[in-house]
Amino acid sequence: MRLLSTLLFLFSLLYADEIKRIDSIVKDIEKLRVDYNRCSEMLDKSANLAEQNSTLLKKIEELENIVKKQEKLLKIKEKKDKNQFLYSKKCEKENSFPKLMMKSEYQEKHFDQNEITTFKASAFRLKTDSIIYDAINGNSIGMWEKGTSFTSNTKSDTWIKVSGYFVNRKWRKAKEEIWIRSAQVFKRD
Numbered sequence: 001m002r003l004l005s006t007l008l009f010l011f012s013l014l015y016a017d018e019i020k021r022i023d024s025i026v027k028d029i030e031k032l033r034v035d036y037n038r039c040s041e042m043l044d045k046s047a048n049l050a051e052q053n054s055t056l057l058k059k060i061e062e063l064e065n066i067v068k069k070q071e072k073l074l075k076i077k078e079k080k081d082k083n084q085f086l087y088s089k090k091c092e093k094e095n096s097f098p099k100l101m102m103k104s105e106y107q108e109k110h111f112d113q114n115e116i117t118t119f120k121a122s123a124f125r126l127k128t129d130s131i132i133y134d135a136i137n138g139n140s141i142g143m144w145e146k147g148t149s150f151t152s153n154t155k156s157d158t159w160i161k162v163s164g165y166f167v168n169r170k171w172r173k174a175k176e177e178i179w180i181r182s183a184q185v186f187k188r189d
Contacts, residue, residue: 115156115157116154116155116156116161117154117155117156118153118154119153119154119155120153121151121152121153121163122151122152122153122187122188123149123150123151123187123188124149124150124151124152124160124185124186124187124188125147125148125149125150125185125186125188126144126145126146126147126148126180126184126185127146127184127185127186128146128184129143129144129145129146130143130144130146130148130180130181130184130185131143132144132162132178132179132180133178133179133180134176134177134178134179135177135179136156136159136179138179141176141178144180148165148166149165149166149188150162150163150164150165150166150180151163151164151165151171155182157182158181158182158183159179159180159181159182160179160180160181160182160185161177161178161179162174162178162179162180165178
């Protein structure tokens, strides 16, 4: 028995190095598996990136083709516009008709809007509530109600001067200058 235990002891000493070596090989294999898994994941990612890169390159190519087509169309349009401009200039030069003038009786006559004219005194009435002024385009001095009656014998193109007004059906002469816009009045019968 001693012999057997001694032999076992000797064998364990002899093969102890072998067990350590096998353990280290197992650890190396585990590390290699981890590295392999990491590398395969990176390869998958790079394959996906390569696919994305190829699709992006195709899109870039398509967009460049579209840009080229647009540039061609723009050049054609610019050329057409230039030709049309040159044609219109040529037509203007070739125009054999003289410039036509309107007859003097139909030409627009320019009047001074503030040119004051007098006429036979008449009675007027307000169409709407109206602001009264101290002069043509002057300051407002009050407000008259719709239906107020007054008389006038002076006007301009857009204003009427009040010469007098009615209070309780009695006419009173205006003591100061009063002007109303002519669009706000109508002539009484």
